[in-house]
Amino acid sequence: MPQLNLPEDLRHRILLSMYRTADELDWEFLGNPGKTAQYRRWFDDPGIGGELRNFASDKDVRVWFKDVPMKEYARAQEGIGNFVPYVQRRFRGADEIVQGLCGSSWKVIPESVEGKPNHCRAVDGDSTRYVCWGRSGRLSDLIWASVNEALDASVRPGIVVTTRDGETVNQRERERHVRLAEHCGVDLIHLHRSMIDNPDLLALS
Template identity: 60%
Template sequence: MALQHLPAPIRERLLIEIYQQANDLDWEFLSNTEKTNQYRRWIEDPKVGGVLLSYGPEKDARVWIKDVPMKEYARAQEGIGTYVRYAVNRFQGPEEIVRAACGSGWVMKPDSVGEKPNHCYAIAGDATRYVCWGRAGTFRDLVWAALNEAIDSVERPAIVITTRNGETVSTAERTRQERVAQRCGADLRYLHREMIPNPDYLGAAGGGHGPSQPTLID
């Protein structure tokens, strides 16, 4: 049986296990080398590789871990996509981004969330704004997306640079980002977020952190 056709209960158990371990490891803060080493450890783990190797060769098992659960991990943490329910902790979702970018009176347009980069549309009455967000390292992609929107949009697009505990954006970097955003006709905001226990989590009850409010950084 190909790994793409794993029995549903087996697949779900694997997703829960891998996401639990990724959460414990703070996956998004690992270096590329550390991530490579972790893929090897997953293959050696009886609860992950030990299961996958019953359905296919090692090379296919490694590809499955990388291209199925871990390809979607960052989106799941954002509260986006079909893998959200496997994430132990996640951010509050696009709604908090819209509040940070646009302020009160604006809400997320239903079914408007997309990726590459993460984005959505915010609405207030008849007005519509494009909002995209990501970490500081994705600023170039965010600017390009906002610039493309600014050409045809009546409302100024908004870029939100997000940080979490352990991350900061230097004053020099912020100054340059603000100048670039201004030149491109986009509003720029900074939002410090903390994860909350995922209310839709399928695994054991309770995430790793208590609920908290995002902080809009002036």
């Protein structure tokens, strides 16, 4: 993975510009042809690709687009990782997930929030619980992570299958998800989320 040695102000400006465009395109719903076309536009843009080619080869710039900012984009929308300050809009974070699954008395342990898959630990008094979440296409990863946790857990792990505006999971799929989770000894709910303006958005002077 190329690590471009960019001036900080240039890096901030490029990331803000790329993520603003990704937000406008609804990147997570964009098909591969659309993403490929946008990568080409970024590469050809004098203010993005043109600037980056002053610090790296054409090949490294193209790889950097995919393996650095856009690899982190979905995590940033979840409020996870170092790229959070660049997304225009994001989800409310792990607190919304945990309280949707466990109830309002459960609190997220902040330093436990991580990705691959998105997960955290929550506490309520002396009880600690593993919670992971993601879209239905990641269910196999969520099940596997939860089953591994269930082996040593005193409280059943939980899975939250998330949807966002413009996305649904039909009733038959929902029922099957719950049955799979029950079979594996973990809890599962479905949660629809809406995005909010990013309170941590970086403002350039």
